[in-house]
Amino acid sequence: xxxxxxxxxxxxxxxxxxxxxxxxxxxxxxxxxxxxxxxxxxxxxxxxxxxxxxxxxxxxxxxxxxxxxxxxxxxxxxxxxxxxxxxxxxxxxxxxxxxxxxxxxxxxxxxxxxxxxxxxxxxxxxxxxxxxxxxxxxxxxxxxxxxxxxxxxxxxxxxxxxxxxxxxxxxxxxxxxxxxxxxxxxxxxxxxxxxxxxxxxxxxxxxxxxxxxxxxxxxxxxxxxxxxxxxxxxxxxxxxxxxxxxxxxxxxxxxxxxxxxxxxxxxxxxx
Amino acid sequence: xxxxxxxxxxxxxxxxxxxxxxxxxxxxxxxxxxxxxxxxxxxxxxxxxxxxxxxxxxxxxxxxxxxxxxxxxxxxxxxxxxxxxxxxxxxxxxxxxxxxxxxxxxxxxxxxxxxxxxxxxxxxxxxxxxxxxxxxxxxxxxxxxxxxxxxxxxxxxxxxxxxxxxxxxxxxxxxxxxxxxxxxxxxxxxxxxxxxxxxxxxxxxxxxxxxxxxxxxxxxxxxxxxxxxxxxxxxxxxxxxxxxxxxxxxxxxxxxxxx
Numbered sequence: 021x022x023x024x025x026x027x028x029x030x031x032x033x034x035x036x037x038x039x040x041x042x043x044x045x046x047x048x049x050x051x052x053x054x055x056x057x058x059x060x061x062x063x064x065x066x067x068x069x070x071x072x073x074x075x076x077x078x079x080x081x082x083x084x085x086x087x088x089x090x091x092x093x094x095x096x097x098x099x100x101x102x103x104x105x106x107x108x109x110x111x112x113x114x115x116x117x118x119x120x121x122x123x124x125x126x127x128x129x130x131x132x133x134x135x136x137x138x139x140x141x142x143x144x145x146x147x148x149x150x151x152x153x154x155x156x157x158x159x160x161x162x163x164x165x166x167x168x169x170x171x172x173x174x175x176x177x178x179x180x181x182x183x184x185x186x187x188x189x190x191x192x193x194x195x196x197x198x199x200x201x202x203x204x205x206x207x208x209x210x211x212x213x214x215x216x217x218x219x220x221x222x223x224x225x226x227x228x229x230x231x232x233x234x235x236x237x238x239x240x241x242x243x244x245x246x247x248x249x250x251x252x253x254x255x256x257x258x259x260x261x262x263x264x265x266x267x268x269x270x271x272x273x274x275x276x277x278x279x280x281x282x283x284x285x286x287x288x289x290x291x
Numbered sequence: 292x293x294x295x296x297x298x299x300x301x302x303x304x305x306x307x308x309x310x311x312x313x314x315x316x317x318x319x320x321x322x323x324x325x326x327x328x329x330x331x332x333x334x335x336x337x338x339x340x341x342x343x344x345x346x347x348x349x350x351x352x353x354x355x356x357x358x359x360x361x362x363x364x365x366x367x368x369x370x371x372x373x374x375x376x377x378x379x380x381x382x383x384x385x386x387x388x389x390x391x392x393x394x395x396x397x398x399x400x401x402x403x404x405x406x407x408x409x410x411x412x413x414x415x416x417x418x419x420x421x422x423x424x425x426x427x428x429x430x431x432x433x434x435x436x437x438x439x440x441x442x443x444x445x446x447x448x449x450x451x452x453x454x455x456x457x458x459x460x461x462x463x464x465x466x467x468x469x470x471x472x473x474x475x476x477x478x479x480x481x482x483x484x485x486x487x488x489x490x491x492x493x494x495x496x497x498x499x500x501x502x503x504x505x506x507x508x509x510x511x512x513x514x515x516x517x518x519x520x521x522x523x524x525x526x527x528x529x530x531x532x533x534x535x536x537x538x539x540x541x542x543x544x545x546x547x548x549x550x
Contacts (some may be wrong), residue, residue, distance in 0.1 A: 178385045181353055186402040186450070187373045196398065200389045279389045279430055 043069055064248045072256070075249035082236065087257045090232040093149060094221035094265070097156025101217065102210060104157065105164030109206075112165075113172035113198065130162050138224045148229035155224050156217035163216075164209035171205025172198050203277040210269045215262035222258055233257050299326040300454065300486050301350060306359035308345055308512075318511035319345050323359070325505060325514065329453075332480060332487040334497035334504045336543070342512025343490045344458055350488060351377055351456050363454070371454075375403065378447030378485075380457040384439035386431035392442050393418070393427035399450040417445040420479055437468040444476070448483060455480075455487045462492065470531075473499055477526060498539045499526060506546055516546045 046069050053062040063071075076083065108126070112119035134155065142151040175198055183193050225234025237254035240247040274283060308320040320342040327333050335343040348354045349361060352368040363371035371377065378399075386395045396417055397410045405413070418424050421441040431439055440460055447455060461469040473496060480487060491497050497504045501520050508515040520539060522530055530536055 176385065178381050178383065179387065182379065182381075182385055182398075183402070184353065185351060185372060185377050185379045186399045187375055188402045192402055196401065197387070200387070203389070277389065279432075281432075284432060 064245055067248050067252050071249045072252045076253045083257050086233045086236050090221050091261050093152040094156045094218045097153040098160045098217040101157030101160025102164050105161035106168055109165045109168035112169055139227055152221045152224045155220040159216045159220040160213040163212040167205040167209030168202050171202030175201050204280050207273040214265035214269045218261045218265050300329040301327040302362040304360050306356045309357045321511040321513045323514055329486055330484055331502050334489045334501040336497040336504050337507035341507040341509040343507050347456055347458050347490050375450055376453045378452035378455045380443050380447045380460045382459045384443040392429050396445045396449050417449055421445045437464050453485055455485050457489045459490050494540055494543050518543055
């Protein structure tokens with residue numbers, strides 16, 4: 021009960037007040053630019069939020085449809101990238117040799133700008149869908165791998181000695197200790213990667229695709245001032261997709277690894 | 292206690308431990324010889340740096356001596372470890388955060404391939420033994436330090452080890468909790484009756500618990516004296532207030548003065 025009240029008054033209310041305040045400020049600033057300062061193209065710079073919202077409502081179907089395409093591709097790439105990242109982390113934790121072999125390339129891969137890689141990849145695979153999935157996966161794999169490896173390696177020595185004293189088999193050490201201990205790292209990697217995967221998918225869409233939120237984003241940008249509100253709507257959808265992906269992973273983390281310090285009830289019943 | 296015919300369960304002969312690096316050589320332990328009989332409760336007592344924890348870790352086969360031999364029931368320490376003769380309790384409880392109390396206690400049983408129903412029965416028994424009934428479904432962080440250490444003891448006892456090795460298990464606790472847990476440990480030991488090797492830097496704790504106290508001194512770590520503790524069992528609060536208890540404290544403290 022105490023926890024719920026904490027949530028209601030301690031977090032939700034300020035968050036809502038913040039949100040509302042921001043919207044009012046936005047609307048006021050927009051009005052100021054348009055009416056008082058009379059800035060050219062004022063609505064493109066900061067549109068009325070209510071106009072954006074009405075465009076959002078009017079074209080809701082399209083936005084949801086295209087957003088779902090983007091989210092689906094980003095999600096698929098994310099899953100593949102996460103699986104590859106986790107697998108690589110496990111392999112590197114098992115063998116120093118594999119780590120020495122793979123790690124420099126993993127790091128180097130992150131030095132290539134996505135903006136440059138995306139068209140190259142698209143040129144090779146010539147399939148907008150595959151290209152999006154690949155880029156999303158490519159972005160995901162590194163943070164997942166690095167963070168999970170740290171978890172796998174960072175096991176307390178005495179926790180290992182304990183298993184050693186039980187004459188535990190190697191796979192037991194892995195499944196009973198290293199893998200559970202790596203979950204916090206795995207999830208922090210996933211949480212970093214999830215919104216990036218969405219951004220990556222949108223980026224590929226900007227380079228030429230038939231569906232996806234990035235496509236209508238670009239189209240409305242080209243159409244100019246008359247489509248400002250729609251353009252802003254697509255930007256908001258993109259942001260919401262990122263937030264949703266983060267929240268999804270966060271929820272999953274609470275489900276799978278609820279024992280972590282940050283989820284503990286502060287007033288807990290310490291006896 | 293004296294009725295059973297005793298044979299040495301743990302025998303150390305001239306055990307030495309040196310750590311050497313390029314720059315220096317540290318003589319952590321030198322010429323340690325001792326016999327511990329089956330069912331005995333002995334303490335390794337000494338100040339920091341005397342090598343008492345090293346000695347325990349040697350017995351546990353967590354590290355190997357650079358000289359001398361360690362025999363457990365006539366076999367090597369490694370064989371004893373592989374035969375799961377050891378239950379170890381560390382200074383920290385070392386409970387796995389992602390496991391509930393009952394799952395932590397069952398961990399060694401899982402390693403041994405004990406069936407789930409059997410594990411459940413065993414864990415319930417152990418929870419009762421360490422007086423933590425009703426806490427089985429809690430997570431470790433929901434318990435106090437003393438309770439966590441009791442979980443660690445239950446976990447160590449779950450595979451019915453012949454030898455319980457305890458490395459300053461109560462040193463992080465306040466004195467009141469420690470004294471209470473000392474009494475509880477003795478009552479647990481009275482029920483399971485295995486051999487216990489207990490490392491501590493507290494003179495009174497070692498006397499209260501043990502049949503015999505091995506006093507170690509540092510630089511290099513060596514056995515400086517062996518003190519038999521003839522205090523009657525069961526021991527309780529009165530034991531701590533008895534003149535014999537104080538005499539033993541004085542005697543052991545005196546043995547440090549020559550160091």
